[in-house]
Each structure stands twice: as structure tokens, then as C-alpha cells.
Amino acid sequence: MRRALLIALASVGLMAAEPAAAPDRPLADARQEARAQRLFDGIRCVVCQHESIADSPAGIAGDMRRLVREEIDAGQSDQAIRDDLVRRYGDFVLFRPPVRAGTWLLWFGPLTLVLLAGGGLMVLARRRRPETLPLSPDEERRLAELLRDEAVCPDPDATMPNDRQQAGPFN
Template sequence: MKRALLIAVAAVGLMAAEPPPTPDRPLPDATQEARARALFADIRCVVCQHEAIADSPAGIAADMRRLVREEIAAGRSDKQVRDDLVRRYGDFVLFTPPVRAGTWLLWFGPLAVLLVVASGWLMLGRRRRDETLALSPEEESRLADILASEGVRRDPDAKASDD
């Protein structure tokens, strides 16, 4: 019974696995293939998100590589290929998204956070720098009288020879 259950679980696991991607077929023209490989390094895998489609083993990355090769073979420019991928997947698909109103937070957000934190630290540091005012001569004499009347030494660690 346990063996049959184990086989059933393994079969379900195999059915749920993604099929392996079809092997890449390079373009016959070496110049076009070089262009395609250069584009592969600039395009992010939408599944892995931290890898270029050139390095990603995901099936969608293989599909994206195939699409790029097809568009290059059709005579499209690198900009047209990138624009088509952005149309399909959004700016996220590019490792270096364009600077425009929709991506300002992506480009300038870290700098803005850094400036806010730095200004907060600066304001906090200035707030803590309250200088104590020097005692007036009247206060000095009054303090000396209090210390003398109570027998308290100015410095508790001082010895009689330190006076």
C-alpha cells in the first residue's frame, strides 16, 4: 500500500513539473546571432527575475530567446526587439529600464530614501546639541557653599591630597 502511494505521489510530481525547454537553435548568420546574444544579456527572465534570458533555464526564457531570434531574422532592429518585449512584459523585462515618469521611483527612489534618512539624522544630531550654560558667579558661590556645608567633595574619587 505504501509503495503504491509513493508511486502515485511521484507520478503527480512528474506531471506537475515543467517540461524541459526546446534546445536553442542559433541563427545561421553569425552577425545576427551575435546581436541576439547581446540582447539576451540585456533582457531579464520574467520567472527568475535576477538572471538574463541567456543564463536562465526557465522555459519562458527559452521562448523569449526564440522570439528574439525570430525578430532579428525578420530584420527588426535591436530597439524594435526591445520595444516589442517591453510591450509584452513591461519595463521590468529590461535590466536598465528607461528613465520616464513611470520609472522615476525605480531610478530616484533609493536616492530619495537616502536623502530623507540623512536629513533626519542631521536634524536629530542638531537637536541633541543643547549646550549647557556656564554658571553665573552667584550660582558658583552658592554651589561652593552647598558643597562646603554638606561636606561633599567636588570629585568623589579625589583624595585629600588632590585638593
């Protein structure tokens, strides 16, 4: 019983795995294949997202490589091939998406965040702390009364900041 359950679980795990990509078949013309390789480097794998389709082992990357080769073999221009991929997968598929209204955040968002953070840091650096005014004679008298009171005991080991101690090796 347990053995059958383990076999069933293992087979479900194998069925859930992505099928292996079909092996690449380079184009017969070396110039066309070199063109395809240049295109592969500028196209992002939609599964891996950080790799080009040239470097990705994902099955979809293999399909995308095959599609690019088919379109090159059919005589499509590089721009037509990129446009077809953008139509299918969106601007995200290109490592260098075009600058247009839909991609402004992608292009200028990081720069805007850096400028805003720098501006905020400059504002914080220029902000002056309020100066502490000296105590008035009335406040001095009230403080002296509070310190004489038995409820407030000053620390006998504490010294006033302006008191000079004996010069030691670290002073």
C-alpha cells in the first residue's frame, strides 16, 4: 500500500515538471545564425527573467529561440522580430524596452527615487536644531529648590559638565 502511494506521488511530481526544451537546431547559414545569436542576447526569458533566451534552459526560451530562427529564415528584419515578440509577451521581453509613456516608470523610476532620497537627505541635513536658551533667573531658582528637595536626590558620583577633574592619562 505504501509503495503504491509513493509511486503515485513520484509520478505526480514528474508530471508537474516542465518538459525539457527541444534541442536547438542552428540555422544553416552562419551569418543568419550569428544574427540570431545577437538577437538572443537582447531578449529576456519570460520564465527566468534575469537571463537572455540564449542562456536560459527553460522550455519557453527554447521555443523563443526556435521562433526567432524561423522568422530570420523567413526573411524578417531584426526590428520585425522584436516587434512580434513584444506583441506576444509585452515590452518586458526586451532587455532594453523602448522609452514611451508605458515604460517611463521603468526607465526613470530609479533615478526619481534616488533624486527624492537625496533631496530628503539634504533637507534633513540643513534642518537646524533649535538652540537651547539659558535658564531665566526664576527657572534657576525653581531648579535649585527642586534639587534641595528630599524627593530628588542628585547622584553623589555625578559631576557637573563644566567641573574640571584632575588631569589623568586620558584627559
